[in-house]
Amino acid sequence: MNRTYDEPExxxxxxxxxxxxxxxxxxxxxxxxxxxxxxxxxKSDPRMPRTRLRRYLGxxxxxGEVLNREVRRIVAGPERQ
Numbered sequence: 001m002n003r004t005y006d007e008p009e010x011x012x013x014x015x016x017x018x019x020x021x022x023x024x025x026x027x028x029x030x031x032x033x034x035x036x037x038x039x040x041x042x043k044s045d046p047r048m049p050r051t052r053l054r055r056y057l058g059x060x061x062x063x064g065e066v067l068n069r070e071v072r073r074i075v076a077g078p079e080r081q
Contacts, residue, residue, distance in 0.1 A: 050075060 053071055062070055 050071060053074060054067060057067055057070055
C-alpha cells in the first residue's frame, strides 16, 4: 500500500487497495447509470447560432435559466399545430 508514484502498479496492489476499501466501507455497492437523451440535441440555425443568440439576449439582461429557456424556445422555432 505504501508505494511511490514511480513504481508500476501491479494486479496485487490493485486488489489490496480494493480489499482495504471494502474492509473500511463495507460491501455497499452503488450502481450508477447514465442515459443519453437522443432527442436532447437540437441543431442550431447557422444564420443565428446559439452563442450569438445568447450574447444578443444577454444584452437585454436575460441571465441564467431564463436565458436558457428563451434560447431553447427561439431555436425550437414556431409551435406546430
